[in-house]
Amino acid sequence: MIGADGDRSAVEEWIMHKSKRTSKRYQIIAAKAMEPMARLLEANYPARFRFHPTAWGKFPDGTDCIEIGGFTPHNVISGEHVLFLGSFHNNDVTLSQFQVMIALLQNFVEDLTVVLPYYPTGTMERVTREGQVATANTYAQLFSNLPSCGRPTRVMVYDLHTLQNRFYLHGNAIASLQTTIPVLIDELRRTNVDCIAFPDDGAAKRFAHMFAGEGFATVICGKVRNGDERVITIQDGEPRARNIVIVDDLVQTGGTLYECGAALKERGALSVCAFVAHGVFPSEAWKRFARGGDRCVFDRFWLTNSIPTTTDRLPKDDVYTVLDISDKIVQDLDKYTS
Known part of the structure; x- marks a missing residue:
């Protein structure tokens, strides 16, 4: 490549x-x-x-x-x-x-x-x-x-x-x-992404050190209780005027990932993408993030071919890009x- x-x-x-x-x-x-x-x-x-x-x-x-x-x-x-x-x-x-x-x-x-x-x-x-x-x-x-x-x-x-x-x-x-983060970093060098966001503190502790020295700004999100609701807030960093990729290890239905992307855009991010190592997507939940889906908040959605039974079904001309880890x-x- x-x-x-x-x-x-x-x-x-x-x-x-x-x-x-x-x-x-x-x-x-x-x-x-x-x-x-x-x-x-x-x-x-x-x-x-x-x-x-x-x-x-x-x-x-x-x-x-x-x-x-x-x-x-x-x-x-x-x-x-x-x-x-x-x-x-x-x-x-x-x-x-x-x-x-x-x-x-x-x-x-x-x-x-x-x-x-x-x-x-x-x-x-x-x-x-x-x-x-x-x-x-x-x-x-x-x-x-x-x-x-x-x-x-x-x-x-x-x-x-x-x-x-x-x-x-x-x-x-x-x-x-x-x-799989080195594979993502190689991919990001070919894009205008300048900021790495994490959906929670756990993801930041797991992955943030892997981006050290790469020149990316960092944003950390988190859930806080608002009455009976839990809402996504920006806990650290400034997303305004940034081209952001949210990084996490896996996605199931993707509710938190979607809310995080929406919050970053609301706070002024120029673009928001997502990366997960493993796209589980039970019951074809990926359809909700594809173009026309009710969770289509990401300009690009990167994932790896760690679960080919999922990634083989993703549409080719859409928001999804599958990164090969061979x-x-x-x-x-x-x-x-x-």
Whole structure:
């Protein structure tokens, strides 16, 4: 990806430099939803990655009938570094993928790296009533009890919503927390955005330091109680005459994101855009932010392809721009490559 001025992004320059020094190769196994990313990695880095399609079938009774790629007619998986690209977008595919991870680890792989860009149960890490299930904990139990191939499974997650979840993993799995913010910064260098806004203090604490030295002004929003209502206010910074992007880790229905955008425009922002690492958008909530929607407050809405089952459905000629994180994944893999 070359910028308009002909310069390569910082991520791409880093990858080119590292690729000259490392020879670690990965055999890729991917969830069905992540196959396009697997093919992209193989096409862009043929010396580093080889993708083996898996048949994610079902028996007539609905149980899994899976054949992992790379084992026939010749086994090219055993003894190799294996990269598993996962997508836990529903419970059915999640269980199927755990079955494949277990099978891989029981077939004498050298090591297993799981790239799960979006960890969907991150917000369910505690309960408020007895009997509720903290699914962040149960997923962590499944990861932590994967078979051992002699070294822990590395679980790479991007912009985890609740950072303490990383400590839920133990035993045979270790969390490796990454961020998509460098991909956004590369994108912003090609725009007129001059201010980063955060919808609440939590987002500011999580992300503000990642923009240090980039020259952006900062605005922090927050909710305050007004009678029985909670309204968005500007708690720090001045949005007037600024071109702003609101940054957060994920969006579900997007109510707070919308209210924050409207408040910034009301306070005199020249333009307001949004960025989220993970566009969850249940029940096609993205339609409300698209042109003609009742929450169409953003000039541009950036998100990553961490949840392709969502981003593949977004309209192409609208406010949405999907940022590809495949190069960032390669960079993050190499952070721990000798």
